[in-house]
Amino acid sequence: MEPALRAAVKRLPAALSRISAYHFGWHNAAGTALTDPSSGKAVRPALAYLAAEALGGPPRCATPGAVAIELVHNFALVHDDIMDGDIMRRNRPTLWKQFGTGPALLAGDGLHILAIDTLLSQHTDRARTAVSLLTRAMIATLHGQAKDLGFTQRPWSGPAAVTPDEYRQAAAAKTGALIACSTAVGAVLAGGHPRHVARFAAFGRHLGIAFQCTDDVIGLWGEPGRTGKPVGGDLLAARKTLPIIAALASDTPAARGLLDLLSRGGEPLTANDLPEALHLVDVAGGRAAAEAEAQRHMTAAIHALAPLRISSQAREELNAMALYLTRRDR
Amino acid sequence: MEPALRAAVKRLPAALSRISAYHFGWHNAAGTALTDPSSGKAVRPALAYLAAEALGGPPRCATPGAVAIELVHNFALVHDDIMDGDIMRRNRPTLWKQFGTGPALLAGDGLHILAIDTLLSQHTDRARTAVSLLTRAMIATLHGQAKDLGFTQRPWSGPAAVTPDEYRQAAAAKTGALIACSTAVGAVLAGGHPRHVARFAAFGRHLGIAFQCTDDVIGLWGEPGRTGKPVGGDLLAARKTLPIIAALASDTPAARGLLDLLSRGGEPLTANDLPEALHLVDVAGGRAAAEAEAQRHMTAAIHALAPLRISSQAREELNAMALYLTRRDR
Numbered sequence: 155m156e157p158a159l160r161a162a163v164k165r166l167p168a169a170l171s172r173i174s175a176y177h178f179g180w181h182n183a184a185g186t187a188l189t190d191p192s193s194g195k196a197v198r199p200a201l202a203y204l205a206a207e208a209l210g211g212p213p214r215c216a217t218p219g220a221v222a223i224e225l226v227h228n229f230a231l232v233h234d235d236i237m238d239g240d241i242m243r244r245n246r247p248t249l250w251k252q253f254g255t256g257p258a259l260l261a262g263d264g265l266h267i268l269a270i271d272t273l274l275s276q277h278t279d280r281a282r283t284a285v286s287l288l289t290r291a292m293i294a295t296l297h298g299q300a301k302d303l304g305f306t307q308r309p310w311s312g313p314a315a316v317t318p319d320e321y322r323q324a325a326a327a328k329t330g331a332l333i334a335c336s337t338a339v340g341a342v343l344a345g346g347h348p349r350h351v352a353r354f355a356a357f358g359r360h361l362g363i364a365f366q367c368t369d370d371v372i373g374l375w376g377e378p379g380r381t382g383k384p385v386g387g388d389l390l391a392a393r394k395t396l397p398i399i400a401a402l403a404s405d406t407p408a409a410r411g412l413l414d415l416l417s418r419g420g421e422p423l424t425a426n427d428l429p430e431a432l433h434l435v436d437v438a439g440g441r442a443a444a445e446a447e448a449q450r451h452m453t454a455a456i457h458a459l460a461p462l463r464i465s466s467q468a469r470e471e472l473n474a475m476a477l478y479l480t481r482r483d484r
Numbered sequence: 485m486e487p488a489l490r491a492a493v494k495r496l497p498a499a500l501s502r503i504s505a506y507h508f509g510w511h512n513a514a515g516t517a518l519t520d521p522s523s524g525k526a527v528r529p530a531l532a533y534l535a536a537e538a539l540g541g542p543p544r545c546a547t548p549g550a551v552a553i554e555l556v557h558n559f560a561l562v563h564d565d566i567m568d569g570d571i572m573r574r575n576r577p578t579l580w581k582q583f584g585t586g587p588a589l590l591a592g593d594g595l596h597i598l599a600i601d602t603l604l605s606q607h608t609d610r611a612r613t614a615v616s617l618l619t620r621a622m623i624a625t626l627h628g629q630a631k632d633l634g635f636t637q638r639p640w641s642g643p644a645a646v647t648p649d650e651y652r653q654a655a656a657a658k659t660g661a662l663i664a665c666s667t668a669v670g671a672v673l674a675g676g677h678p679r680h681v682a683r684f685a686a687f688g689r690h691l692g693i694a695f696q697c698t699d700d701v702i703g704l705w706g707e708p709g710r711t712g713k714p715v716g717g718d719l720l721a722a723r724k725t726l727p728i729i730a731a732l733a734s735d736t737p738a739a740r741g742l743l744d745l746l747s748r749g750g751e752p753l754t755a756n757d758l759p760e761a762l763h764l765v766d767v768a769g770g771r772a773a774a775e776a777e778a779q780r781h782m783t784a785a786i787h788a789l790a791p792l793r794i795s796s797q798a799r800e801e802l803n804a805m806a807l808y809l810t811r812r813d814r
Contacts, residue, residue, distance in 0.1 A: 259567055
């Protein structure tokens with residue numbers, strides 16, 4: 155996929171193509187090609203290829219879909235980093251931090267429109283179906299992002315606090331929709347029957363939620379060297395992620411201790427508070443709740459494909475992907 | 485068009501739909517519907533309807549195209565205001581200024597994807613052609629915006645200064661592409677022959693450049709009460725617009741005086757400098773150059789449609805639109 159992805163990004167105006175190559179980890183900030191590119195994991199393209207393969211399609215049939223989805227995913231990352239004010243991604247300064255908000259915003263818009271154009275310029279019925287799936291997934295993602303943005307203004311406790319159920323809905327929209335789209339688009343481009351496409355979409359949707367739950371565990375207890383995220387980062391940034399929400403909802407002494415820490419004088423947590431806060435989230439069952447939720451959805455994902463007659467090799471690869479995505483050290 | 489546009493915007497997540505209604509001038513900042521909505525001029529939708537009408541299509545055939553283009557136009561306005569740091573639009577605080585950068589950025593992304601989805605969900609061959617025209621126009625617009633962003637870092641004089649020719653290319657891309665797309669999409673949705681569509685595209689492209697040149701004159705000598713833009717605003721913001729670039733390129737004493745003012749100690753111009761700076765742009769021929777350029781392209785636009793057999797009423801309406809768009813008090 156990467157040659158096709160690079161070719162797509164080259165269609166951007168030179169200034170935006172250059173900074174996008176930095177975002178993808180192909181170039182350093184000065185524009186020099188890196189010999190050891192530190193790209194993302196390309197999970198979504200891999201899922202599109204695996205779904206196409208499972209239905210007997212040749213790998214290349216999934217390429218336009220894989221490229222489009224990876225472009226959309228990275229468009230969302232670039233804009234999310236601006237919105238969240240995040241300054242590091244994959245152990246490097248984020249795009250807006252390195253090149254300014256204006257260029258980063260415009261580069262994100264460019265990746266967005268390239269994604270649509272990559273599929274539209276195929277001029278096949280399958281690609282047209284795929285692009286419709288993609289726009290619908292993007293609207294669903296937007297609903298999830300809007301929910302998430304709304305969460306930031308909600309209190310940690312009381313009747314207006316974010317509930318684990320609300321979290322689930324937001325995760326299904328924010329992360330589930332695009333991962334569901336990855337497998338569905340792979341299936342569509344391989345010529346899959348709508349009934350099969352629906353099963354691959356369900357597989358991806360559950361996997362996406364499991365992935366998000368795991369990501370939330372990593373956002374608190376990840377290994378910085380491997381994940382590029384600081385330990386306890388989500389607590390320091392006061393993000394309302396599942397382990398924290400579930401811990402606060404647990405009605406335990408640890409939950410009350412955590413609430414005291416989080417609401418103390420309206421001050422954000424500092425690195426000094428972190429060991430205690432992490433311990434309280436754990437003791438209140440927040441970590442176990444997120445891990446159980448991930449497990450539940452990973453099982454549901456595997457079940458969604460169970461009735462399909464696909465090769466055992468394809469099934470094993472899809473299941474291995476599901477396992478990988480719910481590992482804490484991925 | 486407006487009911488269809490409002491229905492599209494309602495498909496956004498509630499929080500984004502609400503702030504988008506503020507951007508469109510339908511609501512005030514508190515979310516109350518305004519009895520006297522101060523929407524934009526809806527120039528692009530009007531052009532789509534006029535092109536469709538000229539080719540004998542019923543008005544409603546152009547509606548999905550008109551809505552999509554107005555959504556794209558407003559997506560670009562919302563993101564441009566963030567990039568440029570502009571705080572006022574249509575005499576009200578800009579979206580990011582009123583609601584924050586994150587929500588405004590996300591609302592812009594939402595309008596972007598809604599535009600694509602509005603056309604795709606028609607499921608007709610004409611709408612599919614229209615959406616391809618739209619994505620190509622959006623990529624061209626991006627090239628223009630990237631050029632424009634690059635201009636901000638260039639000096640006012642010397643070999644690296646922005647030339648009037650570079651300005652023309654950027655204007656054709658930044659403003660011409662989407663206005664060309666407006667008339668072309670109207671023609672396509674009315675079932676126009678590709679040869680006719682190309683003529684409508686040429687009409688729109690020339691009109692777009694004329695529009696941008698006029699906009700640049702308004703950006704210096706507009707009537708704030710009518711246009712919502714402050715007198716001399718583009719000089720205060722150090723924007724490299726045609727009147728200023730042409731004045732500086734004129735090799736006159738006034739050009740040298742203007743350059744002195746603009747480069748004095750690297751300080752931006754103040755309101756005190758404005759009368760003198762505006763006078764110098766005028767004396768150096770900057771205003772006349774921009775007005776002549778607008779006139780030239782308006783004439784070319786009218787010529788592009790000359791060979792077409794369309795009703796004299798449709799022709800008069802299209803020409804009237806061209807005249808309106810190049811009026812300084814529009």
